[in-house]
Amino acid sequence: MGTAIFMVLMVCGYWYTSRDLSTRLKLRRTFGWDVYFLVALYGCIFVLQGILTTAIIWLCLLLTSIVMNAVPEMTGSDDHRLQMTFMNWSFLGIQAPVVIMLAFAILFCLYRSNWARSANLNSDGRRQLYKYLSRANGIEGLIYQCMETGQLAWLTLKSQRVYIGMIHTATVDSTSLNNIVLIPMLTGYRERDSAEFKIENNYSALYASQNITLSSEPHSALHFRKVILLDQVESISLFDPSQSLALGYRKESEANGE
Structure with missing residues (x-):
């Protein structure tokens, strides 16, 4: 799991720094180990955005569970714990929240690199x-x-x-x-x-x-x-x-x- 996070972090950082105009110009003025740290910095930003988005999803599931447990006559008498189901769900041996977090990190990277207004300057x-x-x-x-x-x-x-x-x-x-x-x-x-x-x-x-x-x-x-x-x-x-x-x-x- 750690290897997957590190790979997505570095790939997102490299993709963004090599395609975003302003960052590419900054990268051209950077030498030595500073290049790797600059790439890792932007990769960390996208991964953190993915973590925050996943946390928001978990919070939404928590609030949904609280509401469902508050009205058992409409949702049943079972104890609803959607947030725990979300945390325990796995995909190809990796916990689902990690997969979703990495997917959001890649989407944020693609958006900032290709589709955002700042990436297409006139x-x-x-x-x-x-x-x-x-x-x-x-x-x-x-x-x-x-x-x-x-x-x-x-x-x-x-x-x-x-x-x-x-x-x-x-x-x-x-x-x-x-x-x-x-x-x-x-x-x-x-x-x-x-x-x-x-x-x-x-x-x-x-x-x-x-x-x-x-x-x-x-x-x-x-x-x-x-x-x-x-x-x-x-x-x-x-x-x-x-x-x-x-x-x-x-x-x-x-x-x-x-």
Whole structure:
């Protein structure tokens, strides 16, 4: 019986932590033995909920027995002890209350993992959750600041490719597939010797000339989106177009001798 309780406890904890979005993000930030304790913690919560539900059933049977014994003319003269029958009932060699408790623990786990409202967040809910969980991480915090405010981000990849644009969405709940979906404004590369940024594509000029927006038809800015794996990003920072244009103007003026 103890083995069955332990197995259900660990399986429920693992199922919940691997499928609930917020818990999965917390689990990704946990290492070593803390992972096992976190899984066991959530498993204990579901088992305790099952114990409380079983206790409520026992209490309901007790109250029913008291009422039935109080009106023998309606229920007979026998001494009704439904709660004791419930406690002594066995299923496959295991006491029925234990089986019912484990069944409720599994149902609570499935509900919280798959059917509860918190387990099916919309885009706004995900954004708020990511914002809360990314406060302790500089890169993730900057990403979701750009997502929330619409500020442009400057991404430099390990290959020295440079992307400047709006961060549309980001995925950080997977170890190997963390990515950023970027709507590009400028793309280019840094020269290896001088580290000077060379522009190759000016998407912002294309958007302006063809009246392309996030909701335009038949083509929108999302048709030009770039999906960038987060482990390929070398650095990320905010991009201020006004300062960049002013800097470019000063360099041009110096080159012309003005």
